[in-house]
Amino acid sequence: MTAQPPVNSLRSYPDATGHFGQFGGRYVAETLMPLILDLEKEYRAAKQDPAFQAQFDDLLKTFVGRPSPLYPAPRITEHFRGLAPEGKGPKIYFKREDLNHTGAHKINNCVGQILLAIRMGKTRIIAETGAGQHGVATATVAARFGLPCTIFMGAKDVERQAPNVFRMKLLGAEVRPVTSGAETLKDAMNEALRHWVANVHDTFYIIGTAAGPHPYPELVRDFQSVIGNETREQMLEAEGRLPDMLVAAVGGGSNAIGMFHPFLDDPDVVMVGIEAGGHGIESGQHAASLTGGRPGILHGNKTYLLQDDDGQITEAHSISAGLDYPGLGPEHSWLHETGRVRYVPITDNQALEAFQLCCALEGIIPALESAHALAALPQLTAELDKERILVVNVSGRGDKDIFTVAEALGVKL
Amino acid sequence: MTRFETAFAKGPALVCFITGGDGDTAANLDALVAGGADVIELGMPFTDPMADGPAIQEANLRSLAKGTTTADIFRLASDFRSRHPNVPLVLMGYANPMTVRGPEWFARECAKAGVDGVICVDIPSEEDASLGPALRAQGVSLIRLATPTTDANRLPKVLEGSSGFLYYVSVAGITGMQQAAQGAIEEAVARLKASADIPIAVGFGVRTPDQAAAIARVADGVVVGSAFVDIIKQHGDAAPAALQDYTAALAQAVHAAR
Numbered sequence: 129m130t131a132q133p134p135v136n137s138l139r140s141y142p143d144a145t146g147h148f149g150q151f152g153g154r155y156v157a158e159t160l161m162p163l164i165l166d167l168e169k170e171y172r173a174a175k176q177d178p179a180f181q182a183q184f185d186d187l188l189k190t191f192v193g194r195p196s197p198l199y200p201a202p203r204i205t206e207h208f209r210g211l212a213p214e215g216k217g218p219k220i221y222f223k224r225e226d227l228n229h230t231g232a233h234k235i236n237n238c239v240g241q242i243l244l245a246i247r248m249g250k251t252r253i254i255a256e257t258g259a260g261q262h263g264v265a266t267a268t269v270a271a272r273f274g275l276p277c278t279i280f281m282g283a284k285d286v287e288r289q290a291p292n293v294f295r296m297k298l299l300g301a302e303v304r305p306v307t308s309g310a311e312t313l314k315d316a317m318n319e320a321l322r323h324w325v326a327n328v329h330d331t332f333y334i335i336g337t338a339a340g341p342h343p344y345p346e347l348v349r350d351f352q353s354v355i356g357n358e359t360r361e362q363m364l365e366a367e368g369r370l371p372d373m374l375v376a377a378v379g380g381g382s383n384a385i386g387m388f389h390p391f392l393d394d395p396d397v398v399m400v401g402i403e404a405g406g407h408g409i410e411s412g413q414h415a416a417s418l419t420g421g422r423p424g425i426l427h428g429n430k431t432y433l434l435q436d437d438d439g440q441i442t443e444a445h446s447i448s449a450g451l452d453y454p455g456l457g458p459e460h461s462w463l464h465e466t467g468r469v470r471y472v473p474i475t476d477n478q479a480l481e482a483f484q485l486c487c488a489l490e491g492i493i494p495a496l497e498s499a500h501a502l503a504a505l506p507q508l509t510a511e512l513d514k515e516r517i518l519v520v521n522v523s524g525r526g527d528k529d530i531f532t533v534a535e536a537l538g539v540k541l
Numbered sequence: 542m543t544r545f546e547t548a549f550a551k552g553p554a555l556v557c558f559i560t561g562g563d564g565d566t567a568a569n570l571d572a573l574v575a576g577g578a579d580v581i582e583l584g585m586p587f588t589d590p591m592a593d594g595p596a597i598q599e600a601n602l603r604s605l606a607k608g609t610t611t612a613d614i615f616r617l618a619s620d621f622r623s624r625h626p627n628v629p630l631v632l633m634g635y636a637n638p639m640t641v642r643g644p645e646w647f648a649r650e651c652a653k654a655g656v657d658g659v660i661c662v663d664i665p666s667e668e669d670a671s672l673g674p675a676l677r678a679q680g681v682s683l684i685r686l687a688t689p690t691t692d693a694n695r696l697p698k699v700l701e702g703s704s705g706f707l708y709y710v711s712v713a714g715i716t717g718m719q720q721a722a723q724g725a726i727e728e729a730v731a732r733l734k735a736s737a738d739i740p741i742a743v744g745f746g747v748r749t750p751d752q753a754a755a756i757a758r759v760a761d762g763v764v765v766g767s768a769f770v771d772i773i774k775q776h777g778d779a780a781p782a783a784l785q786d787y788t789a790a791l792a793q794a795v796h797a798a799r
C-alpha cells in the first residue's frame with residue numbers, strides 16, 4: 129500500500145501476469161480462475177481507494193496497536209559486540225511485531241484481507257493454519273466483523289497446538305481437522321483449496337502468507353509492508369539514516385517480505401532471510417526450500433519447493449510450526465535468484481539457543497520463528513562493523529511456543 | 542483421423558479414469574477396454590492432489606506408497622499403447638510432476654509412449670506457456686477443463702490451444718462428490734457446444750449408468766473416475782473382473798443413449 133515505484137525498480141513486481149521473473153503466476157484449477165481474476169480487479173480498485181486505505185490504517189492503529197516499536201536492544205548488542213572480532217558488532221534493533229494484537233505480524237494481513245472480503249461481498253471466511261497463529265488472527269478479524277469462519281488445520285497440528293485451537297473456538301471459528309496426507313500445514317492448505325473450489329460463490333480465502341496464486345503474494349506483501357515502512361520512518365527518526373542490514377525469518381515469507389520490500393531499491397541495505405534448517409540441510413529433515421529445494425509448482429504458484437526427482441513434494445521439518453512448510457512465496461524465490469536477498473538456514477538447536485538468549489538478555493520471549501532470525505546474529509554481527517545498524521524482525525511472541533521449548537529442553541511442565 | 546476423432550465419431554463416448562499404480566494397473570486398464578471404455582484417462586499420482594476428493598486422494602497416496610514413479614507411468618502408457626493401438630490414452634495429473642524435468646521432456650515422453658492427450662488440473666490457460674507449447678510441438682493434445690464458473694468471456698481463452706476434447710467439470714468442486722443437476726448440465730453443454738468445435742465430455746460426480754445415460758443424451762462423452770477407483774480399493778487384485786462388469790454397464794448405458 130505504497131506509492132507506485134519507478135520503472136526498473138525491484139519494487140515494481142509482479143508483472144501484469146502475476147510473475148516475479150519465472151516465479152509466481154496463477155496455477156489454479158479453472159474453477160478458481162474467474163475468482164482470482166476478480167480478486168485482482170477488486171484489489172487494484174481497493175489500492176486506489178483512499179477510503180479503503182484509511183479504514184485499513186485506522187484498524188491497524190486502534191485494533192492491532194500499531195505502530196509497533198522499533199526497539200534498540202542494548203544487551204543483545206553488547207553481547208554480540210563482545211563475541212565479534214575487534215571493530216565488529218553492529219547496533220541491533222528489534223522491530224516488535226510481537227507486540228501486535230494476537231501476538232504476531234499475521235494480523236496485519238488478516239485485517240487487509242477481511243476488508244477486501246467485505247468489499248467483494250463475500251459472507252464466509254476460510255483459512256489454513258499450521259501452528260495456529262494465522263488461524264487465530266483470521267478468527268480474530270472474522271469475529272471483529274461478524275463473519276462466519278472455518279479454519280483448516282492438520283489433525284496432527286490440532287493435537288500439537290491445543291491452546292491455539294481453543295483460542296480459535298473462543299473467537300467463534302470452526303476448526304476443521306484435516307486428516308489427509310501428513311496432517312500438517314501443506315495438507316491444511318490443500319483442504320482449504322478444495323473447500324474453496326466448492327464454495328467460490330460466497331467464500332473468501334484469507335491466505336496466511338505471501339504465497340499462493342497471484343494476486344495473493346502481492347496483496348499479502350502490500351499489507352505486511354507496514355512493517356518495513358514503519359521501520360524506515362522509525363529508523364530515520366532514531367538514527368537519521370537507513371539501517372545497514374535487515375534480518376527476518378522466512379516461512380512462507382510474509383513477515384520477511386513485509387520488512388524487506390520497502391527497502392528493495394535502497395542498494396546499501398543488505399537483507400538476509402532465515403530459513404528453517406531443522407536438523408541440518410544434510411539430514412534431509414528441514415524446511416529450507418531455497419537452500420535445499422528446487423523450483424516447482426504447488427498451491428497456485430511457481431516457487432522453490434522441497435521435492436524429489438519426480439516432483440513429488442517432500443515433508444518439511446522444523447521445530448517451529450510456522451516455518452514447517454515445503455515451499456515459500458514466489459517473490460523470495462526471485463529475490464534469491466537475482467541475489468538481492470541472501471538466504472541462510474538455521475537449525476532447530478541454533479533457534480532454541482537464540483530463543484533462550486533473547487529471553488535472558490532482553491526480557492523478550494520471541495516466537496520460535498523469530499528465534500531463527502535471532503540465531504543468525506552470531507554469524508551476521510561478526511561481519512558488520514560496530515558503526516553499522518542491524519534490524520531483526522521479531523515477527524511474533526513466544527507464548528505459544530513455551531510447551532515446545534520446554535519439551536525440547538527436557539523440562540516437564 | 543486422430544484416435545480421439547475416431548473414438549468420438551462413434552456416438553457418445555465413455556471416458557474412464559483410474560489412478561496409475563493403484564492396484565494392478567495394466568490388468569485394470571485392459572478390463573476397462575474389455576468392458577467398453579472408449580477413452581482412457583490414466584492419473585499420474587501426486588502427493589498433493591488439490592482438486593480431488595477423498596477417493597482419488599487415497600488412490601494417489603496408495604500408488605505413491607507402493608513407490609510408483611513417473612517412469613512407471615510412462616511404462617504403463619507405452620505398454621497400453623502396444624496392447625491397444627486404437628484406444629485414446631490421456632494422462633491426467635498436476636503441474637509439478639509434469640513440468641519438473643521441463644515441459645519438453647514430458648511432451649517427448651508422452652509422444653514416445655503413444656499418449657494422445659494431457660489434462661493438467663492446475664495449469665489454466667493463463668499459464669499455458671508452462672506446458673501447452675511443448676505438448677503441441679509434439680502433437681499431443683492439451684485437454685482443458687471448463688467449469689460452471691467459466692463464463693462466455695473466458696471460454697474462447699480456454700478453447701484456444703486445446704484439442705482432443707473439452708472436459709466439462711460439471712460441479713464447482715472436487716472429484717467424487719455430488720453430481721450436478723441434469724438441467725444445469727444440459728444448459729452448460731449447449732452453451733459450450735455453441736463455441737467449441739471439439740467434443741464435450743462431462744465429468745465429476747458421475748457414478749451410475751443412469752446418470753451416465755442422461756448426460757450422454759446431450760454430451761459427446763461421459764467421464765467416470767471415483768466409481769472405478771472405489772472398485773479398485775474394494776477389490777484389490779481381484780478388481781479387473783468387477784471393473785469390467787461395471788464398465789460394461791456404463792458403456793451400454795452411454796452407447797444406447799443416442
Ligand SMILES: Cc1ncc(COP(=O)(O)O)c(C=O)c1O
Nearest residue numbers: 379380381382383450497523524
Ligand atoms: C511469529 C511468526 N513468524 C513467522 C512466521 C512464518 O510465516 P511468514 O514467513 O509468512 O512470516 C509465522 C507463521 O506462523 C509466525 O507465527
